[in-house]
Amino acid sequence: VGLRTAVELAAAAAVLAWLAVALATVVGRAGYERRRRTGTLARSGAWSERRLVAHAASHRGEAGKWRRIAALRELARREHPRSRTLLRTAVRDRDRDVAGAAVKALGDRGDAWAVEQLVDALRRDRASRSRVAAQLERLTPAIGPRLVPLLEDLDPAVRFWAATLLGLCPEHGRAELVRHARDPEANVRAAVMEALGERGDRSAAPVVRALLGDAEWFVRLHACRSLGRIGETADAARVAPLLRDRNWWVRAAAKDALRGLGLPAVGALLPYLEDADAFARNGAAEVLQDIGLVDTIAAHGAGRDLLERILAAGGEGYRAAALVRADLAGHEERAQAG
Amino acid sequence: MSADTVLHWIVVVCFGYLLLVNAAYLALALAGLRENRDRRRESSAEDYEVLARSRFTIPVSVILAAFDEESAICATVRSLLALDYPEHEVIVVDDGSTDATLERLWAEFALVPYEVFARRIVETAQVRAVYRSALHPNLRVVAKENGGKADALNAGLNHARYRYVCGVDADTVFAPDALLKGMRLAMTDPARVLGVTSHLTIALDPERTMAEPPGRRRVDRRAFVAFQHLDYLRAFFNNRLAWSRYGFMLCAVGAFQLWRRDVLEEVGGYARGFTCEDIELTFRVHEHYRRLGRDYTILCLPDNVGTTEGPNTVRKLVSQRERWQRVIDESVWHYRRMLLNPRYGSVGLVGTPFYLLSEVLAPLFEVLAVVSLPLALAAGVFDPVVFALVLVAVAFANGALTGLAVLSDDVHSRLYRPRDLARLLLLAPLDLFLYRPVLMWSRLKGTWRFLRGDKGWYKFERNARGAGA
Numbered sequence: 001v002g003l004r005t006a007v008e009l010a011a012a013a014a015v016l017a018w019l020a021v022a023l024a025t026v027v028g029r030a031g032y033e034r035r036r037r038t039g040t041l042a043r044s045g046a047w048s049e050r051r052l053v054a055h056a057a058s059h060r061g062e063a064g065k066w067r068r069i070a071a072l073r074e075l076a077r078r079e080h081p082r083s084r085t086l087l088r089t090a091v092r093d094r095d096r097d098v099a100g101a102a103v104k105a106l107g108d109r110g111d112a113w114a115v116e117q118l119v120d121a122l123r124r125d126r127a128s129r130s131r132v133a134a135q136l137e138r139l140t141p142a143i144g145p146r147l148v149p150l151l152e153d154l155d156p157a158v159r160f161w162a163a164t165l166l167g168l169c170p171e172h173g174r175a176e177l178v179r180h181a182r183d184p185e186a187n188v189r190a191a192v193m194e195a196l197g198e199r200g201d202r203s204a205a206p207v208v209r210a211l212l213g214d215a216e217w218f219v220r221l222h223a224c225r226s227l228g229r230i231g232e233t234a235d236a237a238r239v240a241p242l243l244r245d246r247n248w249w250v251r252a253a254a255k256d257a258l259r260g261l262g263l264p265a266v267g268a269l270l271p272y273l274e275d276a277d278a279f280a281r282n283g284a285a286e287v288l289q290d291i292g293l294v295d296t297i298a299a300h301g302a303g304r305d306l307l308e309r310i311l312a313a314g315g316e317g318y319r320a321a322a323l324v325r326a327d328l329a330g331h332e333e334r335a336q337a338g
Numbered sequence: 339m340s341a342d343t344v345l346h347w348i349v350v351v352c353f354g355y356l357l358l359v360n361a362a363y364l365a366l367a368l369a370g371l372r373e374n375r376d377r378r379r380e381s382s383a384e385d386y387e388v389l390a391r392s393r394f395t396i397p398v399s400v401i402l403a404a405f406d407e408e409s410a411i412c413a414t415v416r417s418l419l420a421l422d423y424p425e426h427e428v429i430v431v432d433d434g435s436t437d438a439t440l441e442r443l444w445a446e447f448a449l450v451p452y453e454v455f456a457r458r459i460v461e462t463a464q465v466r467a468v469y470r471s472a473l474h475p476n477l478r479v480v481a482k483e484n485g486g487k488a489d490a491l492n493a494g495l496n497h498a499r500y501r502y503v504c505g506v507d508a509d510t511v512f513a514p515d516a517l518l519k520g521m522r523l524a525m526t527d528p529a530r531v532l533g534v535t536s537h538l539t540i541a542l543d544p545e546r547t548m549a550e551p552p553g554r555r556r557v558d559r560r561a562f563v564a565f566q567h568l569d570y571l572r573a574f575f576n577n578r579l580a581w582s583r584y585g586f587m588l589c590a591v592g593a594f595q596l597w598r599r600d601v602l603e604e605v606g607g608y609a610r611g612f613t614c615e616d617i618e619l620t621f622r623v624h625e626h627y628r629r630l631g632r633d634y635t636i637l638c639l640p641d642n643v644g645t646t647e648g649p650n651t652v653r654k655l656v657s658q659r660e661r662w663q664r665v666i667d668e669s670v671w672h673y674r675r676m677l678l679n680p681r682y683g684s685v686g687l688v689g690t691p692f693y694l695l696s697e698v699l700a701p702l703f704e705v706l707a708v709v710s711l712p713l714a715l716a717a718g719v720f721d722p723v724v725f726a727l728v729l730v731a732v733a734f735a736n737g738a739l740t741g742l743a744v745l746s747d748d749v750h751s752r753l754y755r756p757r758d759l760a761r762l763l764l765l766a767p768l769d770l771f772l773y774r775p776v777l778m779w780s781r782l783k784g785t786w787r788f789l790r791g792d793k794g795w796y797k798f799e800r801n802a803r804g805a806g807a
């Protein structure tokens with residue numbers, strides 16, 4: 001009898017538990033649909049101003065934190081007079097979620113004051129720096145002058161982000177970026193290389209060339225890519241030796257750069273078709289294929305010897321792919337003629 | 339000892355097991371609810387619009403391994419190319435398909451062969467050709483000799499250029515924000531976040547299902563598919579979210595597994611010696627990082643990132659689930675040194691024992707219960723009324739746990755029509771009688787094949803899709 005009673009109770013409890021969960025789901029969804037129809041999904045929208053300000057000022061515990069975040073968002077949306085003070089406090093909060101929410105609100109705001117706060121947040125590292133940078137990115141290139149002094153910050157991470165963001169502000173900070181191409185921190189040098197390429201400033205090419213031989217592979221990689229964007233024809237000969245770099249990613253970047261330079265790079269690539277280093281041979285052949293030289297020679301018939309040299313450097317798979325492409329081009333031509 | 343006493347004790351042991359497993363499931367479901375709430379709050383504060391446009395958003399290489407997927411492949415690739423993400427590449431690896439998979443890709447995406455000299459960080463079966471799309475610069479197709487899914491993923495890994503790679507299945511259609519949602523936490527803390535998986539749902543025709551707007555999405559009318567849907571919800575919302583919360587997320591699912599590329603390289607890529615690659619890889623990364631005492635995390639998120647194709651017949655379901663059982667058995671057996679080993683933290687003390695108890699040993703207790711309970715009833719050891727009440731208790735307790743998963747999903751996504759939610763909730767208690775027996779048979783079959791050392795995939799035929807696929 002004891003067992004039976006226990007099992008009866010267990011069965012009743014299980015049925016009740018299922019009913020409770022089912023009701024909670026259905027009622028909760030019905031409430032959601034009602035709020036959606038009436039446009040009152042965000043509870044913070046119904047809070048009084050006084051309550052919003054109180055919630056946004058500080059928090060205790062998890063629930064309080066998310067109330068604070070909702071209140072901050074709502075006050076920022078309403079452009080409440082106290083939102084500046086509250087956002088300034090929030091962006092310096094030790095809790096990264098609160099600081100992150102303030103960063104988002106500041107990015108939406110986007111005025112000079114908000115930029116100051118975001119720059120300050122980048123320095124303080126209370127919110128994720130990549131998130132702060134993403135908000136500042138929205139405000140480029142206008143914020144360029146405010147970013148330049150950050151290149152002198154003692155924290156290399158701040159200098160890194162300043163350099164990266166200045167890549168989107170071509171009118172500002174050229175001299176400072178060039179100076180930081182010799183920054184003691186490799187990450188900063190890499191960011192400077194990337195920024196100089198991004199800015200499209202061809203006069204910065206000599207600075208980039210100098211770092212093709214940097215001791216750190218990722219600096220060489222960014223120097224390579226940038227030279228592909230801002231370099232001149234003669235730079236192909238400087239980049240091509242990196243096809244045999246000891247780091248695979250630098251070799252890949254060299255291929256990208258040479259592709260970027262296009263047909264003028266052909267002369268610099270040809271000597272590598274017979275290089276002792278297989279990576280260099282393959283890399284040269286791959287670039288010649290990608291810039292269209294192989295297909296052009298195959299289509300026009302002239303330069304058969306050169307084509308054979310390239311195909312030999314590429315190997316069997318390369319040759320087979322070239323044949324299929326030639327076949328496809330022939331089909332297309334015949335279709336057009338017909 | 340009389341036969342009745344033996345039967346009595348077997349029944350007691352079976353009930354003890356049932357209580358223990360369900361207590362563990364309840365604890366996990368409650369932890370999953372809390373995790374879901376926290377992730378929902380975080381996600382609501384996230385600036386997805388900015389992330390989707392920012393050049394600081396970490397680029398991702400998506401690797402799709404395909405073998406004989408002619409009916410599904412184009413829909414999946416279309417959804418991957420349509421991902422709303424600042425920079426991603428899609429690498430489709432055709433693993434020596436014997437059907438028209440490659441031809442379909444060729445025709446739809448205007449493929450052109452180009453030689454690409456990729457790294458060979460992991461050895462794979464021979465690559466036959468590499469194709470680029472004339473229409474989509476970020477699409478690359480690698481055609482290779484058949485070597486299995488892990489081998490195909492490794493070939494994709496050799497071609498991947500970006501810092502994170504996302505392994506996906508060829509039968510899954512992805513939501514446009516799948517990568518953005520999946521990468522959100524990795525972007526905040528890339529040094530710690532090694533891997534991420536996220537919630538996937540199930541349908542017979544994923545492309546049609548994904549085309550339905552949020553809030554109006556339907557759950558398949560067939561109870562058989564709805565039960566699978568509930569099974570997925572339980573697995574993600576009741577289990578994986580809780581595992582993720584406490585640091586023992588032991589299954590980054592194959593249909594959507596984001597990994598930091600250097601981590602995959604460090605542990606040697608996807609393993610070819612197991613039935614499936616996903617669970618084993620997750621175990622291996624945990625084992626490696628715990629052994630070296632490094633700080634890291636592998637996460638499961640509640641965001642619905644896509645819909646995968648579910649089997650439409652019992653036979654196909656059994657084929658799929660027995661494979662899953664085998665890989666669980668293989669992984670737990672292979673990494674048995676982690677079991678109850680404090681060196682491996684929550685993975686060794688909670689995660690692996692939980693897998694052992696709830697998955698590896700389940701078929702043993704299930705068979706024991708199925709054999710002993712009728713005998714006990716016939717011998718009068720067990721009162722039929724008590725037996726019926728126990729069934730009711732188990733069915734509704736199971737229904738309540740499933741209901742928590744449905745609630746959790748709905749609170750997070752508001753994806754399905756209210757009437758479909760109600761239907762799912764009504765079906766939940768019937769799962770024990772109509773769906774569990776199929777799973778039980780699958781697990782038994784999987785365990786048997788594991789014991790025989792069988793590692794075959796036994797791929798089942800894909801469902802017929804709409805004209806758009």
